[in-house]
Amino acid sequence: MAEKRERVLYDRETISQRVRELGKELQKEYEGKDLLVIALLRGSFVFAADLVREIDTIMEVDFLTTSSYEDSEVSSGQVQILDGLRAPIEGRHVLLVDDIVDSGRTLKAVSEYVASKNPASLHSVVMLDKPSRREVEFKADYVAFTIEDVFIVGCGLNYGPHYRNVPYIFTYEDDEE
Numbered sequence: 001m002a003e004k005r006e007r008v009l010y011d012r013e014t015i016s017q018r019v020r021e022l023g024k025e026l027q028k029e030y031e032g033k034d035l036l037v038i039a040l041l042r043g044s045f046v047f048a049a050d051l052v053r054e055i056d057t058i059m060e061v062d063f064l065t066t067s068s069y070e071d072s073e074v075s076s077g078q079v080q081i082l083d084g085l086r087a088p089i090e091g092r093h094v095l096l097v098d099d100i101v102d103s104g105r106t107l108k109a110v111s112e113y114v115a116s117k118n119p120a121s122l123h124s125v126v127m128l129d130k131p132s133r134r135e136v137e138f139k140a141d142y143v144a145f146t147i148e149d150v151f152i153v154g155c156g157l158n159y160g161p162h163y164r165n166v167p168y169i170f171t172y173e174d175d176e177e
Helices: 012-030 045-052 105-115
Strands: 003-010 035-041 059-067 080-083 093-101 121-129 142-146 169-175
Touching (some): 012 142, 035 045, 045 059, 059 105, 080 105, 093 105
Parallel strands (some): 121 142
Antiparallel strands (some): 003 169
16 A cells, blocks of 8 residues: 655755745845735745745735635636735736746736736746646746646645645655555
8 A cells, every 4th residue: 555755845944045045136126116015825825924024125015815726736727816905006016926836827817917907017926836837828037946747735835724834845755565
């Protein structure tokens, strides 16, 4: 009978170092600008919290709830924007933060939604990019890590209702007994 075991893809220190690097890049990009960071819930909350602490500029943070995965390992293909923003967007520099760009559908839909509200600029940053799974044309402006087509959990990414609190990113491998 096969058992599953964790295979760590990115440990806590590797993730922290890369987030610090991204924070420095984004600080240069947005220094002196009216920055609005929009984190996509639920998956990006850990990455977004770590990232905004590394950007030393005045900003407003807001959240947008979307859904395309529900409790499955694969996207349904339908993106729902479940909760609207509180912060005004028009004329502001907007940075979308998400945990992963997989099919590209969620970030493309959210980007189109935000762009329709006339921001001064619109960029995206993701913790993970899985380009082999892209179904629509979308390219994040900033990427922490590019990964192969494996199902991953941890660091905000869930499997069902679990594992968002794990401080590293892992996948499962089958052990043969």
